[in-house]
């Protein structure tokens with residue numbers, strides 16, 4: 674039987690609320706990956722502040738992304754504390770205008786994975802990027818290079834997400850997309866770019882050849898998949914869990930589950 678999407682959304686909402694009441698967040702290092710504050714562009718960033726407050730109230734330690742990566746790479750996970758760090762993909766302007774100010778009020782450093790093609794693209798490129806590439810039905814602008822420089826100077830991480838948000842599985846342009854992205858970010862922000870998140874984030878959106886290329890150019894490579902395991906691709910890719918800043922805190926708490934190496 675066909676179930677309408679609103680009903681499905683409500684069922685998911687109440688199921689997750691219920692499940693989260695029965696399971697407490699587990700110790701370990703969790704990386705949450707979002708994209709924007711909200712699909713609704715008029716949402717206030719208070720929603721993200723409330724989410725962080727609720728996480729803290731539930732005993733979560735918010736940590737910098739650099740520390741989270743070091744702990745994961747060195748396999749030095751806390752056995753007592755549930756630690757959470759944040760990353761954001763696609764480089765939407767609200768990362769700078771709405772999300773970063775909240776992070777900064779906690780002195781919390783995050784990673785922002787950007788696509789230089791979106792930043793430098795004309796109106797047609799941007800429209801196509803939103804509608805057909807990242808598939809969101811909301812008018813959003815990219816962060817500018819100046820905004821990225823400000824984030825970088827404030828010790829946030831500017832990471833690469835390919836030039837044009839290209840799916841890398843068997844992509845003939847994989848090398849250009851991976852390498853040129855790093856070069857452009859380094860040139861425009863006058864810093865090093867060691868972090869890479871492959872677009873779309875599912876393990877089937879990446880392959881061995883792209884992994885080989887990315888490993889040559891980046892220290893840290895991220896998926897957005899398989900979050901119950903710290904790593905994918907034989908320990909070379911760090912897994913992240915999807916969230917968005919306006920999600921109910923109970924849903925986020927539910928995803929902070931025990932993890933395996």
Ligand SMILES: [Zn+2]
Pocket residue numbers: 762763807834838872873
């Ligand atoms: Zn993306």
